[in-house]
Amino acid sequence: MVEIIAEIGINHNGNEKIAHKMIEAAFSAGATTVKFQTVDPDACYKPDTELYRIFSKCRFGDDVWATLKEHAEQLNMRFLSTPSDEGSANLLDFIGVDRYKVASDSASNIPLIRYLQSKGKPLIVSTGMSSNDNLEALYEELDKTKDVIMHCVSSYPLPTNQANMNRMRQIKWPKIGYSDHTMSLIPSVMAVANGACIIEKHFKLNENCIDAPVSFHLNDFRKMVAMIREAEMAL
Numbered sequence: 001m002v003e004i005i006a007e008i009g010i011n012h013n014g015n016e017k018i019a020h021k022m023i024e025a026a027f028s029a030g031a032t033t034v035k036f037q038t039v040d041p042d043a044c045y046k047p048d049t050e051l052y053r054i055f056s057k058c059r060f061g062d063d064v065w066a067t068l069k070e071h072a073e074q075l076n077m078r079f080l081s082t083p084s085d086e087g088s089a090n091l092l093d094f095i096g097v098d099r100y101k102v103a104s105d106s107a108s109n110i111p112l113i114r115y116l117q118s119k120g121k122p123l124i125v126s127t128g129m130s131s132n133d134n135l136e137a138l139y140e141e142l143d144k145t146k147d148v149i150m151h152c153v154s155s156y157p158l159p160t161n162q163a164n165m166n167r168m169r170q171i172k173w174p175k176i177g178y179s180d181h182t183m184s185l186i187p188s189v190m191a192v193a194n195g196a197c198i199i200e201k202h203f204k205l206n207e208n209c210i211d212a213p214v215s216f217h218l219n220d221f222r223k224m225v226a227m228i229r230e231a232e233m234a235l
Contacts, residue, residue, distance in 0.1 A: 023068065026221075038082065038083050104179075107125050110137065122143075123142065125149055126150040151164075151178050205218065
């Protein structure tokens with residue numbers, strides 16, 4: 001069965017109650033995994049930047065991360081997050097994550113990838129900013145038996161005619177997935193037909209969140225899940 005990741009990311013706006021509500025919503029929509037972004041703004045951005053402000057607002061403490069993970073697992077969903085720095089990776093390791101997600105902008109950060117690998121856990125790596133040379137470098141670093149490479153186009157939101165689904169056939173890797181930034185139901189279903197074992201999609205509860213332009217409303221996310229499950233039956 002294809003793993004369907006509900007990308008909460010930072011759409012909780014730094015509000016713990018909203019984060020828990022989104023976990024419940026992802027479960028109700030049929031997601032098998034919830035994913036967040038774990039970022040130490042002091043390690044990643046200069047204090048006078050917009051990204052520093054955003055990630056400072058959305059930062060949670062260690063105890064909150066542990067509670068979010070526990071909530072997801074109580075619903076028989078997997079918990080996943082994207083660490084952007086070594087400290088965040090350590091935090092996630094401390095609360096017991098079983099995998100790491102690597103964002104497209106970190107796919108060429110070989111030191112970070114090697115640090116994550118030192119934890120002995122599988123990686124899921126998005127490739128939205130990777131050239132062919134970057135991909136070849138990734139192939140050298142990753143483990144074919146456990147790591148997943150995700151086709152991704154880093155445009156937010158992504159026009160459907162730029163989804164480039166043919167590239168999935170060009171990824172020379174045993175385990176492939178798709179991180180969908182379109183606002184269409186079709187590309188994720190096409191990805192399943194092209195062999196994706198993981199689909200990742202942002203979702204939102206309302207428009208008052210940071211990644212709203214690239215996120216599905218819950219009803220659309222639910223429709224996508226149903227279409228993916230039907231597509232699996234047709235394969």
